Amino acid sequence: MNLSVNIAGVELKNPVVTASGTFGFGHEYNEFYDLSELGGIAVKGLTLKPRLGNPPPRIAETPMGILNSVGLQNPGIEKFIEEEIPFLRKFDTKIIANISGSTVEDYIAIAEIAGNSDVDLLELNISCPNVKAGGMAFGTCPKSVEDLVKKVRAVVNRPLIVKLSPNVTDITEIARAAESSGADALSLINTLLGMRIDIKTRRPILKNNMGGMSGRAVFPIAVRMINQVYRAVKLPLIGMGGVATGNDAIEMMLAGASAVAVGTACFTDPMAPVKVRDGIVDYLKANNIDDVNDLVGQVILHD
Amino acid sequence: MAITEICTIIALKQLSPTHFDMILDAPKLSEMAKPGQFVSILCGHSRTLRRPISICDALEGTLRLVFEVRGEGTEYLSKRKVGDTLDVLGTLGCGTFPILDDDRPVLLIGGGIGAPPLLYTAKAQKAAHAVLGFRNEAAIVLKNDFYNACETLMIATDDGSFGAKGTIEAPARLLLSKNKYSAILACGPKPMLKAAQSLAEEFGIPCWLSMEERMGCGIGACLVCACKTKDENGEEKFSHVCKDGPVFPAEYMVW
Numbered sequence: 001m002n003l004s005v006n007i008a009g010v011e012l013k014n015p016v017v018t019a020s021g022t023f024g025f026g027h028e029y030n031e032f033y034d035l036s037e038l039g040g041i042a043v044k045g046l047t048l049k050p051r052l053g054n055p056p057p058r059i060a061e062t063p064m065g066i067l068n069s070v071g072l073q074n075p076g077i078e079k080f081i082e083e084e085i086p087f088l089r090k091f092d093t094k095i096i097a098n099i100s101g102s103t104v105e106d107y108i109a110i111a112e113i114a115g116n117s118d119v120d121l122l123e124l125n126i127s128c129p130n131v132k133a134g135g136m137a138f139g140t141c142p143k144s145v146e147d148l149v150k151k152v153r154a155v156v157n158r159p160l161i162v163k164l165s166p167n168v169t170d171i172t173e174i175a176r177a178a179e180s181s182g183a184d185a186l187s188l189i190n191t192l193l194g195m196r197i198d199i200k201t202r203r204p205i206l207k208n209n210m211g212g213m214s215g216r217a218v219f220p221i222a223v224r225m226i227n228q229v230y231r232a233v234k235l236p237l238i239g240m241g242g243v244a245t246g247n248d249a250i251e252m253m254l255a256g257a258s259a260v261a262v263g264t265a266c267f268t269d270p271m272a273p274v275k276v277r278d279g280i281v282d283y284l285k286a287n288n289i290d291d292v293n294d295l296v297g298q299v300i301l302h303d
Numbered sequence: 304m305a306i307t308e309i310c311t312i313i314a315l316k317q318l319s320p321t322h323f324d325m326i327l328d329a330p331k332l333s334e335m336a337k338p339g340q341f342v343s344i345l346c347g348h349s350r351t352l353r354r355p356i357s358i359c360d361a362l363e364g365t366l367r368l369v370f371e372v373r374g375e376g377t378e379y380l381s382k383r384k385v386g387d388t389l390d391v392l393g394t395l396g397c398g399t400f401p402i403l404d405d406d407r408p409v410l411l412i413g414g415g416i417g418a419p420p421l422l423y424t425a426k427a428q429k430a431a432h433a434v435l436g437f438r439n440e441a442a443i444v445l446k447n448d449f450y451n452a453c454e455t456l457m458i459a460t461d462d463g464s465f466g467a468k469g470t471i472e473a474p475a476r477l478l479l480s481k482n483k484y485s486a487i488l489a490c491g492p493k494p495m496l497k498a499a500q501s502l503a504e505e506f507g508i509p510c511w512l513s514m515e516e517r518m519g520c521g522i523g524a525c526l527v528c529a530c531k532t533k534d535e536n537g538e539e540k541f542s543h544v545c546k547d548g549p550v551f552p553a554e555y556m557v558w
Contacts, residue, residue, distance in 0.1 A: 024524035028546070031304055031522075044526070052541055057517040059527040061352050061376075068519065073526050073541060205517075215351045267520045268351055270307065270392065 001284055002291040003277075005039070005258050007236050008159035008184035010120050012039035012094055012259055015292055016249065016277040019240050019263025020045050020098035020123060020163075021070065022214075025084040026091075032270040037277065039259060040094035042187075043084065045125050047100050048110045050076040054130060060196045060205035065215025065242070066264060067194045069208035071130045072100055077110050081117045094120040096161070102134035108151055115156035122158050124149065124183075127165030127190035129212045136190075139165040142177035153182035161238065164188040164229070166218075171225050172232035179233045187238040187261065188229060189222045215264040216242045223255045230256020230297050244272060246279010253295040305522055308332050310391045312383055313365060318444045321372050322416075323381045324359075329366040332393045336361035338424035339400035339490075339513055339550040342368070342393030343521035346376040353392060354380065355518050355545070357420035357490075359445070366391075369419035369444060395521050398548040400424040400511055405485035408432050408454060410478060412471055412499045414491030418445055420513060421490055425452040432482065433457070434475045436495060440465035455482075472498050479506045486510060488550075493558070500553040510553035516544045523547075531557040 003014040017040035018029075025043050026035050035041060053073025060067045074080070077099070088095050097119040101107035107124070114122055126139030126148060138144050149162055162178040164171060166189035175186055191212025196205045204210070222241025230237060239257025243249055244265035252260050265272035284292060310327035318324050332342060336358050343353035354376040360367035372381050383389065400420075403409055408430035413421040418435050422445055425431040432455040437443045439462045449456050457474040458466035467474050478484075479502060489499035490513035503510030519525035523546025532542040532555045539557055542548065 022520070022525055024526070028305075028520070028522040028524040032306075052539075053526065053529060055531075056527070056529045056541075058529055059352075059517050059519050059525075061350065064349065064351060066351050066519065068525070068527055070526050070529075073529070264351060267525065268345065268353070270305075270520075270522070 010159055014039040014277050015259040016273050017261045018042055019261035022263035022266050033274050035091040035093050037274050038093045040096050042096040042098050042123055044074050045072045045098045045100050046074050046077045046080050048106050055207045057207055065213055065217035067211035067213050069130045069206045069211035077113050085118050096121045096123050098123040098125050100125040100128055108155055111152045112155045115158050121161055123161040123163050125163050127163050129193045136165050140168050142173045145174055145177040146181045149178050149181035149183055159184040161185040161187050163190055165190050166225055167193050172228050175229040175233050179235050185236045189225050189241045216244055218242045226257050227255040246276050249276050249280050250283050254299040256297040258296050307392045309388050312385050312387050319442055322444045323370055325368045327366045330364045333361040333364050333366050335394045337399040338427045339420055340394040340396040342391050345390040346379040350376055358423055359419035360423045371416045396549050397546055398550040400488050400550050402427045403485045407483045407485040410484040410487045412475055412489040414495045417491030422448050430454055434471045436471040475502055484508055511550050512553050513550045514544050514548050518545050521545050533557050
């Protein structure tokens, strides 16, 4: 049985990766299982300089999901390269560096540094809803996506994934803009902008007032958007948004994802990514499918 | 190091209108428990987030958890039955209460749901005195346990329905002026923690505080449970309650 998938020329041993921001740099979950079990690890979103992140509370529970407003707290790209890459390289898994900026210049600078470091793939985060400058602002208008991706593409030799925001009217427009400007793959969906209010205090639960929604509740939205984008572009897709089981992963692959990322499910069950992979294997066995790639985009739409 | 253990509920009783006392069969977790640590419990299939609950005691293969019903998750826990099992992640927190090798007792300051983790902390010390604050007499929990675990126990209630009227500050100050303590260890609402910190400064003894914040993963990966601290050079940053804490040296806190 073949579980390996190819994303922009990089072979992942299985289609399960972790979603950026839910997994730190892997240290904590490595206590529960060997990180080599994973197809890849998308690390905590990185910026050029260290970022403190937003004040707490940074999380609120929602029906079958959560809102977060971490705000890209991270030690900066240099420290990542010095301290985290050597750790992650001890494992037989691919490293996906998720990078963000506040300005176009920021994005170019971090992409250049990250692109010259020992990572396997770059994931350009143009969809973070929790930062005041940059982030999602770049990812919600086709023109700015084109402009940014072109400039980043010009300074980066590594495979480039562009991570898309679901907070748009037509995600296929954004996907096409990323494709035509040189993206090698797309990942979707980032979190959906949401809000919760404490009815006793009449205050939002998040100190940032709003935050990004993730978890099982967003799964059908993710599946829909992945299928729309699959039909609009030729690029391989990494699907994410509420994946918690092997069956979820299969569904997302049928919609068009070549690989899937597991994120929020890790908070419920630290073993979630490994269980998702095992669930994929079970499905393939039960259905006599030899190659996981045979699932990609195989949903049969109603007329 | 953290693990998940499927634990059977051995006992569950109500201590006050909102507090519950749960004993879990937890052979592995009880071996790992350190004073000030917590566990994080899955509360049914419909909730994404586990609920962090402090360890009140760890004894002979069991974990004792005393918790307050605050929302849907803790209400779910309060409605379990003896014999039910729970998926428990633990034991969590690298910042724990120190076990002091000192002939002077420690002074424990706790309030409301901050009291339970101080019981296990008290038992781990050579000697402990405790000042506990509660809203009113009905809200008092673990009085007899603290009475047995501590040489001296003083209780304050906001309305004066039991013990001293008002906050823990006056009784704590009284004990601090009468006795010599090795440290103050505190867990409770923020105003109480600040009071504990300033009393420690006033009497020139070290102080550790247990912090609380809304949590995600519980193990330090998701970075949501931020709390502002400063390092030796005074540089401010967001530490994380679940991994760096929940207990921090008081001098590192930024309020």
